[in-house]
Amino acid sequence: MAFLDQLGILSVTWGSVVMWLxxxxxxxxxxxxxxxxxxxxxxxxxxxxxxxxLTGLMTPGEGLIWRFYxxxxxxxxxPPLIFLGLGAHTDFGPLLSQPRLIFLxxxxxxxxxxxxxxxxxxxxxxxxxxxxxxxxxxxxxTTIFLAAQLAPQLLGACAVAAYSYMALVPIIQPPIMRLLxxxxxxxxxxxxxxxxxxxxxxxxxxxxxxxxxxxxxASAPLIAMFMLGNxxxxxxVVERLTDTTQNALMNIVxxxxxxxxxxxxxxxxxxxxxxxxxxxxxxxxxxxxxxSGLLLAKLMNLFTKDKINPxxxxxxxxxxxxxxxxxxxxxxxxxxxxxxLMFAMGPNLAGVIxxxxxxxxxxxxxx
Amino acid sequence: MAEEVLAPLAGKVLSVAVEVGATVxxxxxxxxxxxxxxxxxxxxPCDGEVTAIKVEPGxxxxxxxxxxxxx
Numbered sequence: 001m002a003f004l005d006q007l008g009i010l011s012v013t014w015g016s017v018v019m020w021l022x023x024x025x026x027x028x029x030x031x032x033x034x035x036x037x038x039x040x041x042x043x044x045x046x047x048x049x050x051x052x053x054l055t056g057l058m059t060p061g062e063g064l065i066w067r068f069y070x071x072x073x074x075x076x077x078x079p080p081l082i083f084l085g086l087g088a089h090t091d092f093g094p095l096l097s098q099p100r101l102i103f104l105x106x107x108x109x110x111x112x113x114x115x116x117x118x119x120x121x122x123x124x125x126x127x128x129x130x131x132x133x134x135x136x137x138x139x140x141x142t143t144i145f146l147a148a149q150l151a152p153q154l155l156g157a158c159a160v161a162a163y164s165y166m167a168l169v170p171i172i173q174p175p176i177m178r179l180l181x182x183x184x185x186x187x188x189x190x191x192x193x194x195x196x197x198x199x200x201x202x203x204x205x206x207x208x209x210x211x212x213x214x215x216x217x218a219s220a221p222l223i224a225m226f227m228l229g230n231x232x233x234x235x236x237v238v239e240r241l242t243d244t245t246q247n248a249l250m251n252i253v254x255x256x257x258x259x260x261x262x263x264x265x266x267x268x269x270x271x272x273x274x275x276x277x278x279x280x281x282x283x284x285x286x287x288x289x290x291x292s293g294l295l296l297a298k299l300m301n302l303f304t305k306d307k308i309n310p311x312x313x314x315x316x317x318x319x320x321x322x323x324x325x326x327x328x329x330x331x332x333x334x335x336x337x338x339x340x341l342m343f344a345m346g347p348n349l350a351g352v353i354x355x356x357x358x359x360x361x362x363x364x365x366x367x
Numbered sequence: 368m369a370e371e372v373l374a375p376l377a378g379k380v381l382s383v384a385v386e387v388g389a390t391v392x393x394x395x396x397x398x399x400x401x402x403x404x405x406x407x408x409x410x411x412p413c414d415g416e417v418t419a420i421k422v423e424p425g426x427x428x429x430x431x432x433x434x435x436x437x438x
Contacts, residue, residue: 321403328405336394337410339375341402342430 011053015267022270023048023262026160035167039140039258043160046262058263069260074152078257079145080225085250086141086352087229088242090320092204094345097193100300101312101343105350107296108316109358111136111289116362119281124274127151130362132278135162136285137355138169138319144261145222146359150366156265157275161282169322170329172283173290173314177330180294181310186334188309190343198234205230212357218367219360226356290314293347315344318351370413372435374428378402382424385435389417397435400428411437 004010026044030037050058050065057063060070072078095102116133120126127150134146135158143162147155165172177186205227213220232242297313311331315323324344331340378400385397391411400407419436422428 325403325405328407336408337412339407341405341407342376345403 006054008053008055013053013267015271016051016053018271019047019051019265019267022265023051029167036163038254039163040167042255042258043163043262046259047156047265048262050263050266058266065260065263068256069263072253072256073144073148073155073260076145076148076221078253078260079141079148080221081249081253082141082257083222083356084225084229085245085253086320087205087226087231088233088245090226090230090233090349092201092230092349093196094193094342095349096196096200096204098343098346100304101308101346102350103300104293104297104308104313104316104347105318105352105354106316107313108289108293108347108351109137109354110292111285111287111317112355112358114288115281115285118284119277122277122281124277125151127366128154130366131155131158132281133285134158134355134359134362135165135278135282136289136317137351137358138162138166138286138289138317138323139352139355140166141257142222142318142355142359144257146362149363152264153269154274154278156261157270157278158282159261160265161279164279165282165286166319166322169317169319170326172286173317173323173326174330176287176290177294177311177314177327180291181298183334185298185310186331187338188307189335189338190309190312190340191306193342198236201234202231205234208353212353216357216360216364218363219356222356222359223353226352286317289317293317293351309338309340309343312340312344312347315346315348316351316354318348318355320348320352321345323351324348369418369436369438370415371433372397372409372412372437374400374430374432374434375409376400376402376407377430378407378428380422380424380426380428380434381406383420383422383435385417385420387417387420391415391417391437398422409434413437 023044026040029035030040057065112133116129119129119132131147131151140162147158209227212223293313293316297308297310311327315327327344328341331338381399381401383398392414395411397409415437418438
């Protein structure tokens with residue numbers, strides 16, 4: 001009898017079967033459709049094993065994946081390490097060459113705040129509402145970072161929502177972009193950006209760290225690591241460190257991040273009406289962010305002589321570089337000799353920083 | 368009058384669609400660049416004859432580097 005009690009198959013519930021199907025769907029999307037495979041594959045597998053009964057993988061204090069989750073995510077180690085790698089990958093040139101486009105990256109955080117209030121009105125606590133709102137920034141590691149501190153029970157759902165919407169940028173954004181701009185606006189050619197010197201690129205991570213951390217100290221873990229990675233890159237004297245942070249370290253932490261995030265999604269945590277709300281509100285957040293970036297660009301055009309193509313405002317969400325690519329494609333549909341990619345990278349990068357700052361503000365106010 | 372086709376953005380040359388001596392019309396495809404893992408087609412700015420090609424597939428180009436001359 002004792003042996004039968006230990007037989008997993010007798011403890012299977014309907015909830016776990018549904019979670020298996022979700023896991024297999026994510027794994028399928030990752031492999032066949034290549035939707036964010038680096039993340040959805042380990043997340044999907046994490047969901048699958050966490051919903052096999054009696055494994056104890058997520059038992060606090062004992063389980064293998066619980067340890068990955070506890071020391072990696074709850075201790076806030078992994079998201080900052082991801083930012084270290086992102087920093088080493090990032091060329092801030094496009095942002096520095098058109099500093100005025102930074103405002104578009106800030107405007108695109110509009111969805112984060114709108115959704116924060118909306119989610120609170122729907123009955124989520126302030127902490128949960130902030131975590132849901134941050135999905136609008138479309139930034140996976142920042143969402144996970146904030147969720148781990150404010151609303152760990154929503155972490156899995158919010159992370160999957162953020163990564164799904166990142167993968168769906170090419171489907172969600174273009175209709176909003178076409179709705180809010182005229183063909184003539186989309187065809188606007190922007191004036192050439194000035195050349196950015198190596199010295200500016202070197203000073204930027206140092207100056208940005210000091211300014212942002214002095215203003216919003218709670219954003220320090222992410223900003224500091226982001227800028228350190230960038231300093232490695234731009235200093236050009238530590239190729240080995242740049243290479244490790246860009247590739248080996250990034251890959252290692254991605255494995256543990258994906259697996260642990262997936263494993264937080266047990267049937268009890270995930271199969272709740274709340275989660276449907278989170279996905280719906282996350283989508284609203286993302287759409288509003290896209291729209292507010294576009295609208296600010298149009299507003300700026302009323303006052304400037306050098307017209308901005310309003311499409312680049314949509315790149316203010318921080319899905320780098322998907323959002324910039326989408327802007328480029330939609331712009332090229334209106335005028336095939338229009339190359340918006342690099343102009344869109346400016347607000348796109350500003351959007352990453354903007355989302356981190358928004359998360360820092362939430363932490364300061366709500367923790 | 369010779370017109371230089373300049374790289375609209377930094378990237379890698381994937382393929383060149385024209386040859387020296389070929390006649391092109393405005394908006395014909397001249398070459399394909401890859402930047403940020405995305406293909407970007409560069410089109411001819413004017414009608415004319417290709418007199419020089421300065422890059423080949425695989426080359427890394429910076430923004431504003433001359434790619435092709437059209438006369």
